[in-house]
Amino acid sequence: MLITSTNIEEIVSAISNHVKDNSALISLGEHTEINIDELISKLNDAKVTFIGGLFPKVIHGNTILEKGIVINTLNDVESLFLIKDISKKNYQVPNMSFDNNHEYSLFTYVDGLTSNISHYLSELYEHYGMQTNYFGGGAGSLSLEQNPCVFNNDGFFQDAAVGCVMRMSSKIGVRHGWNKVDGPFIVTKAEGNVIKEINWKNPFQVYKEVVEAHSQKVFTDNNFFDIAKGYPFGIVKENAECIVRDPLMVNEKGELICVGELEDNTLVDILNGNQESLINAAEMAAQESVNQAQNPRKAIIIDCISRILFLEDSFHKELTAITQTIKRKYPDVSIGGALTLGEISSYGDGFLDFYNKTVVVGLFE
Amino acid sequence: MKIENHISDILQLYEFSMAIGKSLNYKESCDVFLKLILKRKNLNAAWILEYNENQITSRYSIPLGQEINHNPNPIVSELLNSIQESKIIDSNSIIEDISPIDIQNGTVAIFSLAEQGFLFLFSKKDNLKTKDLLQLQPVINKFSVGLKACKAFSEQQQLLNNLESRNQELSDYAHMVSHDLKSPLRSIDTLTSWLEEDYKEKFDKQGKQQLHLIRNSVEKMDTLINGILEYSTIAKNQIETYDVDVNTLIEDILKIIQVPNHITITTHELPIIKGDKYRLQQLFQNLIDNAILYNDKPIGTISIGANDKDGFWEFYISDNGKGIDNVYFDKIFKTFESLESNMSSTGIGLSIVKKIVNLYGGNIWLISKLNEGTTFYFTLKKH
Known part of the structure; x- marks a missing residue:
């Protein structure tokens, strides 16, 4: 009702x-x-x-x-x-x-x-x-x-x-319908909903490289979410779809702030989806x-x-x-x-x- | 594609292996590792059973379930004894019998954890395959070593707790007994002093000597009881630390103890240290008392000083007294261990000294030569 x-x-x-x-x-x-x-x-x-x-x-x-x-x-x-x-x-x-x-x-x-x-x-x-x-x-x-x-x-x-x-x-x-673009990557350091390191490197650099190559778009100072909303992370899971984590913003250290928590050493793919x-x-x-x-x-x-x-x-x-x-x-x-x-x-x-x-x-x- | 799958498997193993050993608490350790496996492999339950010929006992389960603690029947024993490393079987009545959780249809992977028992993973939807056994086996071996460490840590903690509790009981007992002994002792002291006063005309020389001996023994016992009381209360209360000037402290001690005329005490420049004045006084006074008491030379010398040793102060109290045979170096710090029968010696003074030094995180030792003298060294942390 x-x-x-x-x-x-x-x-x-x-x-x-x-x-x-x-x-x-x-x-x-x-x-x-x-x-x-x-x-x-x-x-x-x-x-x-x-x-x-x-x-x-x-x-x-x-x-x-x-x-x-x-x-x-x-x-x-x-x-x-x-x-x-x-x-x-x-x-x-x-x-x-x-x-x-x-x-x-x-x-x-x-x-x-x-x-x-x-x-x-x-x-x-x-x-x-x-x-x-x-x-x-x-x-x-x-x-x-x-x-x-x-x-x-x-x-x-x-x-x-x-x-x-x-x-x-x-x-x-x-x-969810999001599909793998690249991965797996290891979230080598995370705290709550902040990814601090991917593959022992700055997380934004790793993410940027994959996403820019796939989307043919370039991250600027103010378009992070516009691009990132189409490229979430997927926590790798067997026998089921991955668990999606949504990168919301990047901070001045290049750390990625997500909706939802991740833990150290979590295995993730970078995903993409389309309307269909x-x-x-x-x-x-x-x-x-x-x-x-x-x-x-x-x-x-x-x-x-x-x-x-x-x-x-x-x-x-x-x-x-x-x-x-x-x-x-x-x-x-x-x-x-x-x-x-x-x-x-x-x-x-x-x-x-x-x-x-x-x-x-x-x-x- | 095949290589990619291998890489994924290896990286997943990395994730699993990094979840091992994050805690020394048995349940926490199981939670971190097994919940991760359940999530990543989309499984429903996990439990651990400890097993020997006479007993099968559940140690952990997720979700929580009923406790299992019974004799294994021959079929269960046969099943568990047949598992060298791991095995996958369909859930059946044997498994249901040894599962803390109500499980019905599904698949169970059983892993041997060596002396830690067996790990069971359960999937309602056939999500466990032989490849999972092969993938998980090495990481589960590592997990079983982690569990062993958890149990050892828990046993150690238990021992420490027991020890702490026994120490507390002993200390309380010593405190109580000392208090109870003081009361009759005061009565004896009072009665003998009345006897001495009221019957001084009637006692002969031998009677007076015996009365004197009684009063000396009472005094010694009083000193001993005070020593036990002090010893049992040293670690009881929290130590308040503040700046204590050791030069002033020694001056104060020398005002209250009797230094015979033939003994000279020399104090070198001493530091200001962090500590509690009452305990530090007990520490120095006991050592100075001993240096005086056991000095048999016509001209006795005692020297007090300190050396700066990085993170701590090393103090020394040196005398030219009787000296101590090195076979007694350890014995003298034990409670009630006095080297000679002396009316003034209770055998508890050096135990108190050692306990105070230990309380401040320091060490105490001595060097000595018979007939030449003894130097006691002890360290106290600067902060």
Whole structure:
């Protein structure tokens, strides 16, 4: 359900009527003109349980919006949780007991601009393992300024994650469509999201050499992102697509600042994509989830905001490719989602990862 | 294309091998290495079992699972004994029996970790092949050496913790016993002084001598108890360090101890050092007391000085006394080891001295020649 009203009473009433006795997943466009603290307070008064996040844009059906509230019903909720201090690694993931006779799905929104997200995902996997599917994304503003961006009944937080475990089957497709240009290279020194050395050399020099040769463009003082948005790094992974890391800027030392963390000695390729490869990948992600699903009730799309920055006006083709693939087989399924700062899933049920520049399509049954 | 794949494999091995040995904590070490393998190879689980003929025990698992601690059945023993280096098998009821995690269909790679047990890697989607065994074997051998180091470190830490705790208990015990002994001793001292006063007319010469002996013994025991108390409290409180002028310190000591007329003490220019005045006084006073006590020459000389040795000061206290046979050089620093039966000697003074020097990160030693004299040297760090 999409809510465009900015009247809190109307919003609360709409959410309450929509989810009834279930919980709500609330995805908010970052320019929606409402007071989130007031929304939380009124939802508490109405005894609605919820988790949510603030995103650069939200998805409803075949539309993307900067303003608006997309509501998904969270059925068969086993547990809702809030984890604070993600960057400090100082938290406990709540204990859960899983029944082997049921399938479970875990949905989480995490502050996409905080550090140590990989540790959070690793903790989730360490505690819940293969007993659940994982799905979610990074919340936050396109300005890349860290502010409160995830919320639940307890309030509005930054450096935190909210989540929900549902006794529900989900089928997930993950793809990005970026292909190798050159590599592998070794990130010989990294700190958080900063690449300090590639192959024991200045990282920008290594990157520049490959990218300029392939793109036939020249980096100047102010065009780094214009070129780099088409040349992300890919962390080499066997039996699956690589994990994309997006170089955002270069600092005065020639270090590359990325969206998403890398560790020392990570093996990376330099990737490139085009409109066709990205849109095909998005369609494949949707197809992958559709092929596995049996009786889905809703679809949630988590698509990286940087794909819209790369595809620009053609982004609607990507969204259409996804929605049409779903609707072709399941015309009555409701489709919602968000354009996020990082995506969460487990490729082929493997270890949990935090992606960039990727599409994750989930069909929930 | 084939060469490119080989290069990728080798570089991936580099990434895996660099993740080994980043921590000496067993779990952290496993986390760093095994989570990386799970991520890069898109696997689902990993666990380590320690195994001998009588016992199979889980040491680590990701995701977390149930503890395994039971006797291995013959089929499990046969399987594990058959693994020289590594093996891939389809998940089956035998594996399920020795997995901390609930696994069903899939593939399991088992690697021998030599004395560290066996490592199991699990893939739900058939992502483990023979080439993975060949690729991972050398790096897993290195990982097993890392685990051995982790366990050795943990055992060493455990020993140190036990030692620290035993030392603390002993020190507390010495402190408590000393306090408890002082009370009856004070009573004996008071009673004997009353006896001495009230019955001085009735005691004969021998009686008076015996009473005097009792009071001397009480005094010696009091000194000994004070020594034990001091010894047990030296390392108990945090050392406050500030500038202490050793020249002034020695002057103060010489004002409070009795220096016999036939002994001359010469002090050379001494430095200002960082330390705690009370402990430094205990240190110098004990050594000066000894130099006086064991001086048997008609003209006794004691010399106190210091040498600047880069990062530390080397102090010396030299006398022309009886000297010490070199077979006793170590013994004299041990608690309650006195070389001769002397009413003034408790056998604890040099133990206190050594403990203080050690507390300041220094060393103490001596050179001595019988009938010619002794020089005690000790070092104290400058900072």
